[in-house]
Amino acid sequence: DAGVIQSPRHEVTEMGQEVTLRCKPISGHDYLFWYRQTMMRGLELLIYFNNNVPIDDSGMPEDRFSAKMPNASFSTLKIQPSEPRDSAVYFCASSLGGPDRGQPQHFGDGTRLSIL
């Protein structure tokens, strides 16, 4: 079975440019999570969706970040304009049912983002 698919795997761009990260969750999963991982801050939840609806975006750092889930099989995380401090590994995860049902999350292999 295909797992969570993220693209691109690596992205290097200059400060000020728009960055779009993409995620395809596991088919049938109704929860989708976006995380950011850095050495300094560890693993942080940015936003999560249930049935394509954003439920909690309190982890989104600022207005430069936005996320959408137009359908059950696709989500994007956009940064505009990008800044060097946005450099991190961004993970997408999906699950069938949420943490309240004790369901494990399945992670993609991440997008390593470098902002120069």
Next chain:
Amino acid sequence: AQSVAQPEDQVNVAEGNPLTVKCTYSVSGNPYLFWYVQYPNRGLQFLLKYITGDNLVKGSYGFEAEFNKSQTSFHLKKPSALVSDSALYFCAVRDPGKAAGNKLTFGGGTRVLVKP
């Protein structure tokens, strides 16, 4: 607020020896607890979970964890470590209280190095 702590940044163990990775938590109700493992350049992989029931939980790759309510701990264990167990391990908690939201809080991670 829910929180989880992994007091050791790194654990070193010789191959064949027992491995323990520590995790303590703080929640307002009965916790849902998870362990994940991350290999280099990969996403997190689910190992095991505790929701309710037997305090000793068995998971993937020969790992197990013991839930201890009085000590608010959920330590990960493996009787005989392998070199291939070298990775980054994360403990996560979900507080079932409604105010916590339907999300996980991850610890800072513990790097395990198993030497031949």
